[in-house]
Amino acid sequence: MSPIITVSNLTKDFKEVKAVDNLSFQVNEGEVYGFLGQNGAGKSTTIRMLLSLIEPTSGEIEIFGLNLKAHRKEILKQTGAMIERPDLYKYLTAFENMKLFARLSSVKLKDATIKDQLAKVGLADRANSKVKTYSQGMKQRLGLACALVHNPGLLILDEPSNGLDPQGIADMRKMIQHLSKVEGKTLVVSSHLLSEMEMVADSMLIINKGRKVVEGSVSALLNPEKTEVELITHSANALSFIQNSNWNQFLNQAVGERICLEIDKKCIPVFNKELVENGIEVQSLRPLHSLEEYFLSQTKA
Amino acid sequence: MFFAILRIELFKIFKRPRTFISFGAIAIIVLLVQLALKVNGKDFIELYTDSQSDTFYIPYDKMVNGYFVCVAVLHMILIHVPLLIALIAGDMISGEANLGTLRLLGSKPVTRTELILAKFSASSVYVILLLIWMAFLALFGSILLFGKGDLVVFKEMDWHQMNDYDVLWRFFAAFIFAALALTTIAAMAMMFSVFSENSLGPIVATVCVVIVFTIIQQLKVPMFEQTINPWSFTTHMLGWKGFFYVEKSADGTTIDGSIENPTALVRSAMILIGYIVLFLGVTIWYFRKKDILS
Numbered sequence: 001m002s003p004i005i006t007v008s009n010l011t012k013d014f015k016e017v018k019a020v021d022n023l024s025f026q027v028n029e030g031e032v033y034g035f036l037g038q039n040g041a042g043k044s045t046t047i048r049m050l051l052s053l054i055e056p057t058s059g060e061i062e063i064f065g066l067n068l069k070a071h072r073k074e075i076l077k078q079t080g081a082m083i084e085r086p087d088l089y090k091y092l093t094a095f096e097n098m099k100l101f102a103r104l105s106s107v108k109l110k111d112a113t114i115k116d117q118l119a120k121v122g123l124a125d126r127a128n129s130k131v132k133t134y135s136q137g138m139k140q141r142l143g144l145a146c147a148l149v150h151n152p153g154l155l156i157l158d159e160p161s162n163g164l165d166p167q168g169i170a171d172m173r174k175m176i177q178h179l180s181k182v183e184g185k186t187l188v189v190s191s192h193l194l195s196e197m198e199m200v201a202d203s204m205l206i207i208n209k210g211r212k213v214v215e216g217s218v219s220a221l222l223n224p225e226k227t228e229v230e231l232i233t234h235s236a237n238a239l240s241f242i243q244n245s246n247w248n249q250f251l252n253q254a255v256g257e258r259i260c261l262e263i264d265k266k267c268i269p270v271f272n273k274e275l276v277e278n279g280i281e282v283q284s285l286r287p288l289h290s291l292e293e294y295f296l297s298q299t300k301a
Numbered sequence: 302m303f304f305a306i307l308r309i310e311l312f313k314i315f316k317r318p319r320t321f322i323s324f325g326a327i328a329i330i331v332l333l334v335q336l337a338l339k340v341n342g343k344d345f346i347e348l349y350t351d352s353q354s355d356t357f358y359i360p361y362d363k364m365v366n367g368y369f370v371c372v373a374v375l376h377m378i379l380i381h382v383p384l385l386i387a388l389i390a391g392d393m394i395s396g397e398a399n400l401g402t403l404r405l406l407g408s409k410p411v412t413r414t415e416l417i418l419a420k421f422s423a424s425s426v427y428v429i430l431l432l433i434w435m436a437f438l439a440l441f442g443s444i445l446l447f448g449k450g451d452l453v454v455f456k457e458m459d460w461h462q463m464n465d466y467d468v469l470w471r472f473f474a475a476f477i478f479a480a481l482a483l484t485t486i487a488a489m490a491m492m493f494s495v496f497s498e499n500s501l502g503p504i505v506a507t508v509c510v511v512i513v514f515t516i517i518q519q520l521k522v523p524m525f526e527q528t529i530n531p532w533s534f535t536t537h538m539l540g541w542k543g544f545f546y547v548e549k550s551a552d553g554t555t556i557d558g559s560i561e562n563p564t565a566l567v568r569s570a571m572i573l574i575g576y577i578v579l580f581l582g583v584t585i586w587y588f589r590k591k592d593i594l595s
Contacts, residue, residue: 048404048592048593048594051404051407051408052407052408053404053407053408053592053593054592054593054594055590055592072410072412073410073411073412074410075410076408076409076410077410079408081405081408083404083405083408084401085401086405087400087401087402088402088405089313089316089400089402090400091316091317091318092313092316096312096316100309100312100313101405101409103305103308103309104305104306104309104406104409104410104411105409105410106302106305106410146405
């Protein structure tokens with residue numbers, strides 16, 4: 001897979017605040033790239049620099065193999081974006097907004113094509129309603145349709161699930177998966193909804209205070225050889241059993257009915273078997289490496 | 302691409318109800334002035350010519366015709382039109398920032414200079430259309446209501462008379478000059494707009510600047526007369542009046558097709574163009590390096 005975005009040593013200073021600090025990463029063709037970080041971590045600033053809305057203090061951005069500063073127009077012709085709330089023009093209809101953004105993207109679309117695109121996001125029957133009458137979910141879908149109106153190869157979505165209800169979040173997830181797996185587009189998605197990201201992202205970058213914490217494929221990062229395992233048990237002798245066995249060397253912490261060990265993933269069934277054979281009642285035994293836990297452990301450091 | 306953006310900007314301007322408030326306001330004001338002059342035309346002229354009426358015989362009935370009424374309307378309302386211009390031009394960038402659409406525009410394959418030039422051109426088209434509307438109502442409406450005749454205008458202790466066949470071109474030129482003056486206001490409002498992220502600030506700032514400089518101009522204080530007023534755009538915005546001041550021959554008769562001081566008119570126009578270039582230059586310079594955070 002060839003790189004679509006290559007960011008090298010990107011830095012942005014706002015007076016005394018360093019919003020992004022020497023950040024480097026690479027997004028490959030066709031993947032969904034998750035961009036994670038706490039509020040104020042520098043995600044939106046980085047995304048805005050990728051879209052040339054903010055001028056970097058230093059560093060280089062290459063998209064489609066071209067330097068963003070030197071080839072801004074060519075790059076943005078092939079890039080779609082939805083940044084935070086897609087407010088659009090509230091006094092215009094969805095159809096008029098779509099037409100307007102198509103022209104701004106140097107594309108002339110027939111009315112029927114625009115209606116087809118609105119139908120894809122489920123807004124065909126409200127195409128001629130003013131956007132001010134739309135719900136947040138409808139605005140979000142229209143924002144996505146506007147970002148896709150010129151059929152870009154790269155799509156940058158900043159918090160696409162913000163303000164959506166559970167059904168809306170599920171619909172957005174399906175759309176992201178469809179765009180990536182069926183249409184072959186490259187997506188950069190920033191989100192707070194880590195469980196959603198875990199489901200859609202192929203690779204991810206976690207940043208904290210403007211700096212890269214970790215980057216890699218989701219499967220590799222969430223499935224390391226060694227993993228933290230959480231045991232929940234009502235048995236009073238569970239801890240003494242572990243302390244008096246070979247498992248003691250893997251013991252991390254024990255608080256009440258919750259005992260955590262860091263063991264090889266392959267050993268989990270063996271551990272479970274030994275617990276049961278020694279009369280310890282296992283209420284739950286699960287690896288802790290969900291994206292949420294991984295994210296918290298990384299950003300806490 | 303520039304013309305595509307210009308079309309989009311015009312589409313956006315004329316899709317907003319607030320745009321038509323200006324057209325409505327002008328229609329109401331013009332009609333009220335015409336009505337007042339129809340009912341109390343003689344009283345108005347007596348008030349207007351108070352100082353001259355003792356010296357000259359003034360044929361009031363002949364003076365109140367469509368051309369005279371149109372000049373009176375221009376006198377009264379051109380000073381207030383900047384507010385209507387600021388309402389649209391002051392919202393051009395800050396309104397987009399406030400709506401959250403500036404980031405959408407900024408991430409499209411158009412240069413920021415193209416965007417500013419298109420927005421400025423759209424504001425200028427709005428100014429021209431507003432003036433055409435005003436001309437239609439004030440000139441043709443007044444001709445319809447009051448008929449045609451020779452035009453008499455007053456300038457301090459002097460008065461200028463023009464034959465009716467020598468008047469229409471003067472109105473045409475005056476409206477073009479007024480368009481230039483109001484475009485200066487549009488450029489200034491847009492400049493304020495680029496520094497702000499809410500619509501109200503640039504509109505208020507524009508109106509305040511116009512009011513402050515108008516007051517300075519009317520104070521007639523020698524210090525300001527020599528320093529600020531010769532270069533103030535509010536002084537030169539009133540240059541359109543120059544088209545109605547005619548040259549007179551040695552025997553005191555009016556010379557058809559003449560303008561009393563064409564050099565002053567050209568100077569005023571050049572100064573206004575200078576201001577437009579300055580305001581637009583600052584707007585482009587700042588917007589090109591502006592971080593779009595809204």
